[in-house]
Amino acid sequence: MSRTASAAILAQISKAARDDPEKMGADWVPVLQGVPLFANLSQRHLRHVARLARAARFSAGAPVVRAGAPGDSFFVVIDGNARVEWSGGSSRLGPLDFFGEMSLIDGGPRSATVVAETEMLTMKLSRSAFAKVLESEPDIALVIMKELVRRVRQAEGSPTA
Numbered sequence: 001m002s003r004t005a006s007a008a009i010l011a012q013i014s015k016a017a018r019d020d021p022e023k024m025g026a027d028w029v030p031v032l033q034g035v036p037l038f039a040n041l042s043q044r045h046l047r048h049v050a051r052l053a054r055a056a057r058f059s060a061g062a063p064v065v066r067a068g069a070p071g072d073s074f075f076v077v078i079d080g081n082a083r084v085e086w087s088g089g090s091s092r093l094g095p096l097d098f099f100g101e102m103s104l105i106d107g108g109p110r111s112a113t114v115v116a117e118t119e120m121l122t123m124k125l126s127r128s129a130f131a132k133v134l135e136s137e138p139d140i141a142l143v144i145m146k147e148l149v150r151r152v153r154q155a156e157g158s159p160t161a
């Protein structure tokens, strides 16, 4: 699977975004369809997620979340890259990766700082929207759990799957 949203889809989104830059409508469904996190969702459920979400854009160098701050949103990278930095190391996120789940899951502070490395387009879910999506789509919780385990293994330098 391609790890970038296609240029045509991004152009379509930019057109729709002229009226309301934060609004995500039906034209986001093809984008969400390509996100591994939403791989098992029907068109109807994808439209539901798109309705709950907002688009959030960041310029290169902008901090998106700061370690230690309270967390109120979950993000899926649609276009661009970000750097994640925590006390023990750092890693890079690109299109179709997600971040910000940890604080929303346990209510604790942000575990790491995430900075946009390039101009970045994200899909953003508020805490309550994230909870609604997890409640209605248990498969998503499983994908998030698997990714959390992968990140723990990576951060600890443990053998990986």
Ligand code: CMP
Binding pocket: 065, 071, 084, 086, 091, 098, 099, 100, 101, 102, 103, 104, 109, 110, 111, 112, 113, 114, 151, 152, 154, 155
């Ligand atoms: P959260 O703690 O809410 O905010 C910072 C985010 O950085 C965190 O959620 C994860 O999404 C992400 N993050 C934290 N640690 C790692 C890691 N080791 N590898 C990749 N991403 C991470």
